[in-house]
Amino acid sequence: MQPLIDNARLFGQRPEEFARLAEGPSPQVLFITCSDSRVVPALITGARPGELFELRTAAVGAVVRRDDLAAVPAARDRLVHAADEPKCSDITDPTVAEAVQNRVLTQLERLRAYPCIEKRLEAGELQLHGWYYEVHTGIVREHHAESGTFEMV
Structure with a gap:
């Protein structure tokens, strides 16, 4: 824990770097990701604070593997009611890649169904991207609607 505390102290010693953040948040990107602590969007994308x-x-893996989520009832209930169980033909795959990719596609469909999103997509004012991040390799794959596949970025 001490290295985290030390880094937090050093982080705050660069006021000139963070002065613009005092004006308030102005992110241009909404990044929806899993709760897996190994997935760090700013690290993956190189985004700076506020971007x-x-x-x-x-997490999708718990649902696919049918893990016992009794100890985390809020997460269990959210997963049960959030969407249909992600389809996965190989539940022995520790990455549950197929299920995660299917969840990404489901979330994209849900976003597109919002009238405000649909309107901005049609006007070319908004873009949606579906990514699958391979924790074990660091590779990012983006969904391509034309081919229906996730391809390396």
Whole structure:
């Protein structure tokens, strides 16, 4: 814990670097990701403070593997009611890649269904990107609607 505390102290000693942040947040990107602590959007994208608005969602692997979530009832209830169980033909795959990718596509469909999003997409004012991040390799794959596949960025 001490290294984290020490870094937090050093972080605050660069006021000139963070002065613009005092004006308030102005992110241009909403980054929806899983709650997996190994997935760090700013690290993956190189974003600076204030550039991303991050929304963390519950992990898909627990649902696919049918893990016992009794100890975390709020997460369990959220997963049960959030969407259909992600489809996964190989639940022995520790990355549950297929299920995670299917969840990404489901979330994109849900976002597109909002009238305000649909309107901005049609006007070319907004773009949606579906990514799958491979924790074990560091590779980012983006969904391509034309091919229906996730391809390396």
